[in-house]
Amino acid sequence: MTDNAPAPGTTPTPEPTPLTLLGTGAMGTALARTWLAAGHPLTVWNRTPARAEPLAAEGATVAASAADAVAANRLVVVCLLDDASVGEALEGADLSGRDLVNLTTGTPAQGRSRAAWAEARGARFLDAGIMAVPPMIGHAESGAYVFYSGSPELFKEHGETLAVPAGTRYLGADPGFAALHDVALLSAMDGMFAGVLHAFALIRREDIAPTDFAPLLVSWLGAMAPAVHTAAEQLESGDYGKDVVSNLAMQVAGNATLLATAEEQGVSAELLTPYTTLMERWLAAGHGDEDTTGMIELLDLRQ
Template sequence: MTGNEATTAHDTRPTVTVIGLGNLGRALARTLLRAGHRTTVWNRSPGRADALVAAGAVRADTVDQAVAAADLVIVCVLDHDTVRRLLGPAAGALAGRVVVNLTSGTPQSARELGAWVTEQGAAYLSGAVYGVPETIGTPETFVLYSGPSHAFDTHSEQLELLGASTFVGTDAGLASVYDIALLGGMYGMFAGFFHAVALADSAGIKAEELTELLVRWLTGAAGALPGFAREIDSGDYATETSNLAINAAGLGNILSASRAQGVSTDLLAPLHVLFRQQIDQGHAASSLSRAIESLRAASRPA
């Protein structure tokens, strides 16, 4: 036995497998390797593993081999259907392992996949990554996890290597709920940005010129969100400042000006509808945050 083999034989750290070597998957595997973990990798196109193998990873020929090689199995592929198709033939090797699925999907598909993995005798953690591949393993990235708390606790050291890790609950679908909520907020910001740029463009203002000012404005405006959150959680929407009537008038002006400039109001008009709904119900003097009640009502059965 060589010195390296002896070291490996006495290494009690959990072994790790990464299934799926897209940009994110490769970054995850590199981070684990740099931390000294025995890491097995698998990808449908084997060539994607070459650089990782050169750095010390073990290439598995099949998903079954990849699963059998590790205590902790991290999956990062296209979608949850792909996860299920890949792990299906390896079902017999899953027992006793922890499967961490960092593949994007819906809360329901996460719960269904988690139930199936559990039936195979493994523990399932659903995860959502917030960071680009280049920032994996740095303080810039954070990752949310949900599923059995014991599985998270057992591998918290390895998971923390990937980014600041937060356990959000035992429901396997909860990380996905957080994910779609956070991404929804992001796309809402993008919608406002696109409308702002289109409006500026109608007057010959360059996007870069506007954006420098917009980033400054939005950074400050984001400071209002924690206060809105407290109002929403408490149900107390009383305010002496920026109420629904003021904001409905302001947004109405923006919509009118946009139409006059020939700019579509499709992105912002629905928000005005929410404001008007709450005003029509007698809440003109309430905080802007009360608009969420129209969204809540829309999601509740009559």
């Protein structure tokens, strides 16, 4: 038995999977450092070489070209600016036999198109959506995770490696689902922050400290968040009158106060009016006794 052989009756510890990372911006660098810290041999490439050099001091191999980086390892992770930059970076690379994981933010259609593109070149493919900002990467307590969709075989084989920087949530074989979930959650976040910004604008010229108001805002938004579950149940049942707490007619009536207060405070209501206008349209269509969930029908352009 050699010095490196496992003791009889024990299971050998698997060697960390080597991988390639294309893109060493803020997110790519955070991912790279986490994989390096976990002992994964890592080859990196960046369009601007100087941005990849600091990782060399931490143990990464810096490739001269994207094609060289792809050739170095079977598992290739891409974290670039957009879908076009992914195509440009991989244009001259041989993808045959590679496992390509695309962490670049894109649309569902781009995910599906890129999957077909990769598979036509002999690669297995996963698309992804990162639900984190760079400082959250590598810290389990941060709650960071990544949506993945596409090749189930690829995810099964490399899931543990992909889980090193952040948690993983596999959504199935449709390569568009990761981007769809990502954008849906980000869209909800944008709507929330629009409301937050309007709320701070209302108090801005008064003797109210934003830092005193912030805990009230966080508490209120947290208390309202479970209404998401009610909306989901209404959507699945098709019954927008189920478990209504504050019906549409009541909320539209209350909107007058919201808009009047904005005017009194000298605050533009442009963050509110798209939503209040939608409410008025749905009320005019005869849905005053229902919840606001039914307004989704006005958003569906494919009906």
